[in-house]
Amino acid sequence: MKCIEKWQPPWTDLIWEVHKEFSAGDALGIDFEEKAFYDILKELCIKYDFKYPDDKMIELAKAVKDLVDGQAKFPDWNKRDDIKSALKVGLILLLDEFGYPPVERDEVYVELFEQAENFKKNNN
Secondary structure, eight states, X not given: OOOOOOOOOTHHHHHHHHHHHHTXXXXXXXXXXXXXXXXXXXXXXXXXXXXXXXXXXXXXXHHHHHHHXXXXXXXXXXXXXXXXXXXXXXXXHHHHHHTOSSSOOHHHHHHHHHHHHHHHHHTO
């Protein structure tokens, strides 16, 4: 007797993947946007080979999201150098407050700012 597989539309897997991605932060107690910043911070740890505690990274991701949201509340924020400069300074101060990165790497600041700016541009 042959086993007949139940047919599923090809987009079913895609729907589950999207659902999984949107709820990925639930286990960490963070929302979708905070999880995006968490992923950026974690990726930078790997790329530049340094360790940072997960619990602090979760708190930092929340703080970065709040900072970016506060600066990006103006409709033309990404065209205004004064707002982008304030965001850059705010991120540097926030990262310093959290001791991230624990090693001196200017590239981390540059990449995080670029990612934060791109994230808000693409999610408005």
